[in-house]
Amino acid sequence: MTLGISQVTIYVEDQQRAVDFWTGKMGFTITTDLPYGEDRWIEVEPPAGGTRLVISKAGPKWPGPAKDLPNYVLFQADDIVKAHRELAARGVEFSQEPKQEPWGWSAVFKDDEGHLFHLGQH
Structure with a gap:
């Protein structure tokens, strides 16, 4: 048996603002955008x-x-310093610049909804 992870859900207040962040600033691509009740079912891919x-x-x-x-x-990221530089230039806000940790490199960025995410490099 082979298992994998196909999707991870992020809950947001404003779906369009989140789509704009993930596509415009992070460079993701919309793969699905369908009506879902009163809202939308939106999937983006890195x-x-x-x-x-x-x-x-x-x-x-x-x-x-x-x-x-x-x-x-x-x-x-395969090169966290380069990824940080490119994402910051696109307007992604980092609360932690890339730094070396015992397990590898780590940075923390924030989306336009206020969620915090790790960016790592091993």
Whole structure:
């Protein structure tokens, strides 16, 4: 049996603002954008392919963005210094610049919804 991860959901207040961030600043591609009840089912894929992000409208039962700690989605770069420079030039805000950790390189960035994410390099 082969298992993999196809999607990870991010709950947002404003789906269009999130789409603009992930496509415009992060360089992801929209793979699915369909009506979903009163909202939309939106999937975006990173430039290198792989696991898609589902940008889902947050509701009362879903938590808002964690303001103090990065969430559980970790992005990987083959050259974190170059990725940081390019993403920052596109307007991505970093709360932690790339730094060497015992396990590899790490940086933390914030999306336009306030979610924090790790960017790593092994």
